[in-house]
Amino acid sequence: MLEIDPAKKLSFNRLISNADLVIVYERHDNMKAVTNRFGVFKHSEWIGKPLGSKVFSNKGGFVYLLAPTPELWTLVLSHRTQILYIADISFAIMYLEDVPGCLVLESGTGSGSLTTSLARAVAPTGHVHTFDFHEQRAGSARDDFERTGLSSLISVRVRDIQGGGFPNEFAGLADAVFLDLPQPWLAIPSAEKMLK
Ligand SMILES: C[S@@+](CC[C@H](N)C(=O)[O-])C[C@H]1O[C@@H](n2cnc3c(N)ncnc32)[C@H](O)[C@@H]1O
Structure with missing residues (x-):
């Protein structure tokens, strides 16, 4: 798949x-994420328009085409677990002091709501390594990160x-x-080992 420069992809x-x-x-209570595939959804007239554009239907109604920012993604993603919302995410990211270039470890991935904001905070040079023991959930999150x-x-x-801790390859490297x-205290000894 074509990799797009994350800094460009995150730009409005x-x-x-x-x-x-x-x-x-x-x-505000009616939004959805749509992939604009030429010819499939007949949304070809959207191509070339700036994000934020207002587009009209042939019946006179209109919608806005917005960038999939982490804030909006959190509101439209498919819930596979309970998720963190922006008020808590903002606090967590500020408290963690996540800035561009940071290496962040996260578990569990869940629906990827927090992960999306963590990725924006560390872009374009940092990285988020996220872990979940549920294979299907991890796969769905991976698909979502491709889409966004x-x-x-x-x-x-x-x-x-909780059982095995974070991989040793990250020991002493995590910002x-x-x-x-469910039982975060079981992972504290490993988390301590991972931190710089
Ligand atoms: C509440 S969700 C996380 C939601 C996430 N913060 C978000 O904002 O989308 C908790 C996740 O932890 C995962 N989990 C539970 N026990 C785990 C373990 N022992 N190791 C790794 N992941 C685990 C679950 O599969 C679930 O996806």
């Missing part, structure tokens, strides 16, 4: 291209973090560790 100042994911915004253009910033692995697990 870009034109919609073929196969881009956009958030179709009708009202964040896959070069995020690696998803299947692993029991931050975030745990959203």
Whole structure:
């Protein structure tokens, strides 16, 4: 798959291209993520328009085509688990001091709501390594990160973090560790080992 420069993919100042994911915004309580595939969804007239454009239907209604920012993605993603929302995510990222270039370890991945914001915080040179012991959930998150253009910033692995801890290859390398697990205390000794 064609890798797009994450800094460009995260920018609002870009034109919609073929196969881009956009958030179709009708009202604050009616939004959905749509992949703009030429010819499939008959959305070809969206291509070349700036993100934020208002587009009209042939019945006179309209929607806005918005960038899939982490804030909006959190509102439209498919819930495979409970998720963190932006108020808590903002606090967590500020408290973790995640900035561009950081290496972050996260478990569990869940629906990838937090992961998406972590990736934006560490872009374009950092990386998020996220772990979930549920294979299907990890796979769905990986697919979502491809769709939102964040896959070069995020690696998803299947692993029991409560049972086995984080992989030793990250010992002493992590700028931050975030745990959203049923028994997070079981992973604390490993988290301590991973931190710089
Ligand atoms: C509440 S969800 C995380 C939600 C995530 N923070 C988000 O914002 O989308 C908890 C996740 O932890 C995973 N999990 C539970 N026990 C685990 C373990 N021992 N090792 C790794 N992942 C685990 C679950 O499969 C689930 O996906």
